[in-house]
Amino acid sequence: xxxxxxxxxxxxxxxxxxxxxxxxxxxxxxxxxxxxxxxxxxxxxxxxxxxxxxxxxxxxxxxxxxxxxxxxxxxxxxxxxxxxxxxx
Amino acid sequence: xxxxxxxxxxxxxxxxxxxxxxxxxxxxxxxxxxxxxxxxxxxxxxxxxxxxxxxxxxxxxxxxxxxxxxxxxxxxxxxxxxxxxxxxxxxxxxxxxxxxxxxxxxxxxxxxxxxxxxxxxxxxxxxxxxxxxxxxxxxxxxxxxxxxxxxxxxxxxxxxxxxxxxxxxxxxxxxxxxxxxxxxxxxxxxxxxxxxxxxxxxxxxxxxxxxxxxxxxxxxxxxxxxxxxxxxxxxxxxxxxxxxxxxxxxxxxxxxxxxxxxxxxxxxxxxx
Numbered sequence: 001x002x003x004x005x006x007x008x009x010x011x012x013x014x015x016x017x018x019x020x021x022x023x024x025x026x027x028x029x030x031x032x033x034x035x036x037x038x039x040x041x042x043x044x045x046x047x048x049x050x051x052x053x054x055x056x057x058x059x060x061x062x063x064x065x066x067x068x069x070x071x072x073x074x075x076x077x078x079x080x081x082x083x084x085x086x087x088x
Numbered sequence: 089x090x091x092x093x094x095x096x097x098x099x100x101x102x103x104x105x106x107x108x109x110x111x112x113x114x115x116x117x118x119x120x121x122x123x124x125x126x127x128x129x130x131x132x133x134x135x136x137x138x139x140x141x142x143x144x145x146x147x148x149x150x151x152x153x154x155x156x157x158x159x160x161x162x163x164x165x166x167x168x169x170x171x172x173x174x175x176x177x178x179x180x181x182x183x184x185x186x187x188x189x190x191x192x193x194x195x196x197x198x199x200x201x202x203x204x205x206x207x208x209x210x211x212x213x214x215x216x217x218x219x220x221x222x223x224x225x226x227x228x229x230x231x232x233x234x235x236x237x238x239x240x241x242x243x244x245x246x247x248x249x250x251x252x253x254x255x256x257x258x259x260x261x262x263x264x265x266x267x268x269x270x271x272x273x274x275x276x277x278x279x280x281x282x283x284x285x286x287x288x289x290x291x292x293x294x295x296x297x298x299x300x301x302x303x304x305x306x307x308x309x310x311x312x313x314x315x316x317x318x319x320x321x322x323x324x325x326x327x328x329x330x331x332x333x334x335x336x337x338x339x340x341x342x343x344x345x346x347x348x349x350x351x352x353x354x355x356x357x358x359x360x
Contacts, residue, residue: 009274011265015258018341022322042279046260049280053348056293057301057316065180073176073205074169080209081167 008036013043017050151217161221165212176205179222182318183229185310186328190233191240200236204229226328259345283355293351300350304343311336312343 008016013036019025020033037044064070153161163171180201187200207228215224264278287293301309310329314320326336 009265010276010279011258011260011262011274014260014345015341017259018337018344022337022340024337040275042276045280045282049283049352050344050348052283052288052293053297053344053351054316056288057297057312057347058319059294060298060301061181061317061319065177069180070173070176072202073180074173076202076205077167077169077172077209080206084167 008032010036010040010043010046013037013040014046017047020047021050021054152219153217153221157221158217161212161215161217179225182314182320183226185313186226186229187233189306189310189329190230190237196236196240197233200229200233203236204232207232223324223327230328257342259341260349280352281356283351287355296351296354297347299354300347301343303350304346308339308343308346311339312347315340316344 013033016025016029016033020030025033037047151158160171160175164175183201183204184197187197187204188194191197191200204225208225211224211228215221219227264276266272266275266277301313304312307329311325314325314328315322322333322336322340325331326333329336331339
């Protein structure tokens with residue numbers, strides 16, 4: 001089997017994943033990347049896993065801060081509010 | 089306690105020049121002047137809105153605030169607790185992360201953030217909207233953090249952080265690919281296996297990612313967390329950390345690749 005010179009190896013693909021997801025691949029490289037994904041199940045799995053990681057990472061952002069910290073800040077806010085007017 | 093503990097202390101908020109030495113970003117060699125004065129922004133850029141906008145303040149430079157931010161600001165100034173809590177929920181964790189880039193302990197970072205909130209509240213009425221509210225707030229966090237680091241003479245040696253992206257580290261171990269002698273050189277020898285949906289969607293996945301993030305080198309962790317947890321865009325991350333877009337992307341790539349690898353290893357281990 002002869003590899004086309006334009007063909008990306010899987011080893012290249014895993015290094016380009018972030019540029020791809022960030023939309024920073026030049027058009028020709030993006031085409032080669034997508035061409036590779038077209039025939040390589042393993043790299044499709046790799047890309048899917050990366051997306052799954054990102055989606056789960058985003059779920060960390062939904063977590064609330066501790067009630068203690070929230071209360072302390074709320075107290076600071078109320079105290080600021082009460083003292084407002086002279087603070088400008 | 090902290091100077092801002094009960095809203096007493098300094099006559100001016102931490103955003104003023106008093107006592108805050110100008111310095112670079114957490115990654116040295118990136119000095120910007122934005123933090124020395126009222127700290128409207130931290131290098132975050134946004135095109136100014138049309139100067140004829142009737143809602144703009146009558147003096148100073150034009151506001152760049154979006155209508156939603158104007159409303160948010162008005163609510164905060166009016167003392168709306170829900171608006172304040174929303175702001176806290178949105179930024180508190182990122183503020184801690186940014187503070188911890190400058191100081192060496194968790195307790196110091198918490199102190200910085202507490203002080204920064206006081207500075208934010210004090211500055212609210214002076215804030216002119218020459219940068220986004222977020223940029224202004226994080227400028228204050230950085231100022232407070234630098235001040236505390238200077239006061240305690242215990243700043244973290246951060247100059248090496250920007251170089252974290254420099255070493256050539258493969259995203260996946262080279263031995264998982266076929267060697268040069270193989271006609272399919274560079275293709276998978278040990279390919280990844282799809283993860284079961286149930287596990288991907290489980291709480292376990294989030295826990296694994298937390299563990300992986302915690303183990304990352306600091307610059308990588310900061311970049312990935314700001315981008316993928318806090319949802320910042322790359323421009324804001326670059327401005328805050330004083331790094332180039334390319335450097336940001338390299339750090340992000342290293343971080344995401346390591347996190348994926350960690351999750352893969354852990355899921356495989358528990359399968360066995």
